[in-house]
Amino acid sequence: MAALAVAGGAGGGSKAWGQGELLPVFKPPVTFVSGGGYPFGLAAGDVTGPNDQPDGYPELAVVNGGFDVNRRILWSGMGVRIYRNTGDWEDPANGLLLLQDITEHFHDEFDNPLTVPADVRFAHMDEDEYLDLVISASSLDPDDENSPGIWGVFVYLWNQPLQRYVFKSFTPTPLPVRGLAVADFDLDGLTDVAVAPDLNLWYVPIDQVYVLRNDPSDPGRLELAAAVVLDIDSHDSPAGMVVADFNRTSGPVRPDIVTGNLLDNNISLLTNTGGFGFTTAHRNAPCGSWHFHAMAAGRFSANTLRHDVAGLIYSEGVIQVLHGDGRGNLSFDCSQNELDTYYLSPPPLPFVPAWDGIAVGQLNLGTKPDLVVTRPSKNTSAITFLLGKGDGTFQYVAGNPSYHKALDTGNGPDYSKMAIPVICADLNQDGLDDVITANHESHNVTVLINAMVVIP
Ligand SMILES: [Ca+2]
Ligand SMILES: [Ca+2]
Ligand SMILES: [Ca+2]
Numbered sequence: 001m002a003a004l005a006v007a008g009g010a011g012g013g014s015k016a017w018g019q020g021e022l023l024p025v026f027k028p029p030v031t032f033v034s035g036g037g038y039p040f041g042l043a044a045g046d047v048t049g050p051n052d053q054p055d056g057y058p059e060l061a062v063v064n065g066g067f068d069v070n071r072r073i074l075w076s077g078m079g080v081r082i083y084r085n086t087g088d089w090e091d092p093a094n095g096l097l098l099l100q101d102i103t104e105h106f107h108d109e110f111d112n113p114l115t116v117p118a119d120v121r122f123a124h125m126d127e128d129e130y131l132d133l134v135i136s137a138s139s140l141d142p143d144d145e146n147s148p149g150i151w152g153v154f155v156y157l158w159n160q161p162l163q164r165y166v167f168k169s170f171t172p173t174p175l176p177v178r179g180l181a182v183a184d185f186d187l188d189g190l191t192d193v194a195v196a197p198d199l200n201l202w203y204v205p206i207d208q209v210y211v212l213r214n215d216p217s218d219p220g221r222l223e224l225a226a227a228v229v230l231d232i233d234s235h236d237s238p239a240g241m242v243v244a245d246f247n248r249t250s251g252p253v254r255p256d257i258v259t260g261n262l263l264d265n266n267i268s269l270l271t272n273t274g275g276f277g278f279t280t281a282h283r284n285a286p287c288g289s290w291h292f293h294a295m296a297a298g299r300f301s302a303n304t305l306r307h308d309v310a311g312l313i314y315s316e317g318v319i320q321v322l323h324g325d326g327r328g329n330l331s332f333d334c335s336q337n338e339l340d341t342y343y344l345s346p347p348p349l350p351f352v353p354a355w356d357g358i359a360v361g362q363l364n365l366g367t368k369p370d371l372v373v374t375r376p377s378k379n380t381s382a383i384t385f386l387l388g389k390g391d392g393t394f395q396y397v398a399g400n401p402s403y404h405k406a407l408d409t410g411n412g413p414d415y416s417k418m419a420i421p422v423i424c425a426d427l428n429q430d431g432l433d434d435v436i437t438a439n440h441e442s443h444n445v446t447v448l449i450n451a452m453v454v455i456p
């Protein structure tokens with residue numbers, strides 16, 4: 001049984017405010033240039049190490065979309081940067097090195113955009129032991145002739161002799177896509193892909209999610225297996241999308257999909273019936289607002305296989321937690337609003353209504369998942385964390401600065417302007433998740449190394 005103590009950080013770590021979950025503390029933030037414009041997507045996965053084998057230290061990928069999602073303006077600098085994790089995080093500035101910049105297919109030799117890469121995941125797409133890359137790609141209005149003309153899903157396979165990613169396949173989708181999840185939907189042992197249409201088009205009612213099958217005869221090549229219609233009578237616009245097994249009480253994992261429908265006040269649950277078939281059901285917000293634009297899934301109650309969902313409403317600064325019952329239902333308790341609704345304000349920094357992000361991680365050891373949210377700001381953005389209590393609820397005190405952490409030291413030029421996506425990954429393999437954000441308007445990535453100290 002390990003005990004926790006905390007290194008440094010005034011006010012952190014104690015059971016302050018009469019609550020039981022230990023507050024994480026972090027080393028000073030360090031930023032890395034993203035290698036392109038307007039980063040949005042982020043992912044972590046252990047691809048390689050100094051002996052050219054996976055070494056336990058996860059690499060990072062950041063997608064530079066070249067597209068300002070808040071102002072809806074197309075710029076340039078499209079591409080995907082992959083950083084090698086050195087494992088040396090004593091000084092966090094030494095933790096990441098450039099591994100590869102992928103720009104082919106994303107802009108031409110004159111830097112004219114061909115597509116808008118949107119999000120990224122590491123996944124095993126072929127049958128070797130090395131993690132590959134899946135990238136969703138978007139565009140502006142498909143009917144606009146000035147818009148990049150290619151959208152869909154790219155797959156790059158890790159080539160071990162070359163020590164780099166090599167293009168494998170591009171699969172077009174009917175509409176530009178952003179939301180991205182990877183899972184083996186048909187249980188054939190090969191990772192498949194689900195994508196959701198991009199809200200760059202959100203003035204158009206979009207009510208589909210696309211599922212792409214990984215071809216067993218040529219792993220890494222995808223084909224459109226399903227265009228799941230969410231609800232033909234409504235103006236759904238899937239924004240957040242998460243994949244988890246929502247009707248699992250035992251037996252094999254059969255991944256389902258949940259979308260947050262930004263224009264509608266509801267979510268859609270796509271239950272996997274096998275063979276790329278899905279049944280769709282909707283859950284309208286029983287009270288308040290469910291206009292979720294970003295979501296995260298996790299087992300927020302300990303010792304259960306049930307998956308829950310946390311949805312984020314950027315215009316309101318609110319997180320709402322929907323509780324899975326393991327039978328495909330997600331419930332929300334209106335009568336005990338304070339348990340399922342978390343008001344992020346008042347923040348320590350000015351609240352800027354803008355795209356922001358949410359992730360699940362383990363910030364203070366143990367088995368109780370925590371939540372991290374980005375707080376975009378025009379210069380120094382921040383993260384806010386909610387500490388899982390293991391019963392489906394979270395410990396959070398909006399006015400306590402210990403629940404918030406600035407993403408830069410405020411000294412420019414390493415500002416963390418408009419941080420949007422966030423992921424949790426244990427970059428230094430100390431058993432505690434670290435936090436990584438992509439900062440949309442300063443074109444860089446911030447790493448916060450978790451500095452809680454475990455005393456054996
Ligand atoms: Ca590694
Ligand atoms: Ca591979
Ligand atoms: Ca599969």
Ligand SMILES: [Ca+2]
Pocket residue numbers: 425426427428429430431432433434449450
């Ligand atoms: Ca760590």
